[in-house]
Amino acid sequence: MTPKFHSLKIKNIRKETSTCVSISFEIPNELKEDFRFQSGQYLTLRSTINKEDVRRSYSLCSAPSDNEWRVAIKQVEKGIFSTYAVNELQEGQFLDVMNPMGNFKLVTDVKHAKSYVLFAAGSGVTPIFSILKSILREEPNSHVTMFYGNQGFAEVIFREELENLKNEYLNRLCLIHLFSRENLGNAIQKGRIDEQKCLDLHKAFLSNERIDDVFICGPEQMILDVKAAMLTKGVSEKSIHFELFHSGLKKTTQTAPSKESDISTKVTVILDDDSIEFPLDSNGMTILDAAYKAGSDVPYACKGGVCCTCKAKVLKGTVRMDLNYALTPEEVEAGYILTCQAHPTSEEVLVSFDD
Numbered sequence: 149m150t151p152k153f154h155s156l157k158i159k160n161i162r163k164e165t166s167t168c169v170s171i172s173f174e175i176p177n178e179l180k181e182d183f184r185f186q187s188g189q190y191l192t193l194r195s196t197i198n199k200e201d202v203r204r205s206y207s208l209c210s211a212p213s214d215n216e217w218r219v220a221i222k223q224v225e226k227g228i229f230s231t232y233a234v235n236e237l238q239e240g241q242f243l244d245v246m247n248p249m250g251n252f253k254l255v256t257d258v259k260h261a262k263s264y265v266l267f268a269a270g271s272g273v274t275p276i277f278s279i280l281k282s283i284l285r286e287e288p289n290s291h292v293t294m295f296y297g298n299q300g301f302a303e304v305i306f307r308e309e310l311e312n313l314k315n316e317y318l319n320r321l322c323l324i325h326l327f328s329r330e331n332l333g334n335a336i337q338k339g340r341i342d343e344q345k346c347l348d349l350h351k352a353f354l355s356n357e358r359i360d361d362v363f364i365c366g367p368e369q370m371i372l373d374v375k376a377a378m379l380t381k382g383v384s385e386k387s388i389h390f391e392l393f394h395s396g397l398k399k400t401t402q403t404a405p406s407k408e409s410d411i412s413t414k415v416t417v418i419l420d421d422d423s424i425e426f427p428l429d430s431n432g433m434t435i436l437d438a439a440y441k442a443g444s445d446v447p448y449a450c451k452g453g454v455c456c457t458c459k460a461k462v463l464k465g466t467v468r469m470d471l472n473y474a475l476t477p478e479e480v481e482a483g484y485i486l487t488c489q490a491h492p493t494s495e496e497v498l499v500s501f502d503d
């Protein structure tokens with residue numbers, strides 16, 4: 149199914165912290181099927197801000213069992229969409245919302261008796277909160293240890309709900325807050341979640357535990373550090389799942405084109421059963437940008453290789469990608485690409501958003 153924007157009414161807006169709001173949407177019955185999601189997935193929102201089309205992805209913090217579609221948006225300094233969302237959006241207003249997407253997702257099974265470890269920092273708690281609720285409600289024999297880093301108490305998103313879950317699932321949830329700027333009275337809960345802290349947390353809370361799955365969401369460096377520590381502690385790479393909201397790495401195309409000689413390609417893009425054709429240099433703009441310029445309403449959000457809104461399949465020819473933080477190795481193997489990162493490397497390329 150090609151992802152599409154739908155105009156949805158904002159049902160409720162809740163102030164979560166001084167810099168974060170959560171927003172729920174009314175999903176009409178005829179769209180309920182299209183908006184089915186798994187914990188961990190995200191919605192892409194679109195608005196015109198200062199006459200510009202601005203699209204950003206936001207993870208669902210509600211679980212499917214909540215029967216609610218709610219995202220939480222934390223204001224980023226000088227951030228265009230997050231500032232608009234926190235300060236301007238109103239209940240009853242309509243917003244363009246794309247159907248749920250993403251590979252960072254939990255598959256629950258009532259028969260599982262797993263030991264999960266969740267790491268979240270700041271707004272990274274949004275998909276983790278959804279994942280946590282689904283595990284606790286849908287896998288009665290699974291156990292969760294969750295580490296949640298913030299500057300201090302005031303920044304903790306979903307504080308009350310997390311406390312309620314802790315009380316409700318006393319024997320199955322171990323929740324450990326970490327603060328970088330406040331003291332909780334012990335050294336282990338003080339500081340940022342970096343590699344050493346993660347090893348210390350493992351020693352203090354997990355040394356006697358089998359770890360089945362790790363879910364991580366937070367800043368890029370935290371994800372890399374937690375992953376390294378978990379690998380050191382013997383967790384297999386395929387059991388470590390992470391979602392990156394933003395990467396500090398910039399695209400290299402403009403400054404460092406591919407070393408291969410430039411070729412001119414005939415690119416054909418299929419979207420909604422329509423096809424469009426255009427010439428493109430192998431060291432020029434991306435397939436997404438070129439398709440957009442040629443008049444195709446191609447789906448995209450981050451343009452940074454971190455979501456997978458621009459995913460499409462190569463049906464003919466070859467391409468290279470600058471970055472890929474979003475596709476699984478299986479998807480790449482099957483021919484899927486992030487078109488916002490893709491450049492043609494053969495004389496003819498056929499790409500489909502419909503497959």
Ligand SMILES: Cc1cc2nc3c(=O)[nH]c(=O)nc-3n(C[C@H](O)[C@H](O)[C@H](O)COP(=O)(O)OP(=O)(O)OC[C@H]3O[C@@H](n4cnc5c(N)ncnc54)[C@H](O)[C@@H]3O)c2cc1C
Pocket residue numbers: 190204205206207208219220221222223224225226227228229230231250271274275391392393394450454455
């Ligand atoms: C799959 C996915 C899920 C996401 N889920 C959430 C979510 O649940 N809640 C949420 O609040 N955000 C989430 N994000 C991030 C969100 O999409 C935006 O990137 C973020 O809100 C900033 O957008 P902006 O327009 O306000 O900032 P921009 O105007 O795009 O950027 C302003 C400045 O902030 C920097 N910046 C952008 N994003 C971040 C960031 N996340 N952290 C630090 N610096 C940044 C930019 O480099 C730039 O310098 C998610 C992103 C992805 C890809």
Ligand code: FES
Pocket residue numbers: 447448449450451452453454455456457458459474486487488489
């Ligand atoms: S638009 Fe996000 S990866 Fe391409």
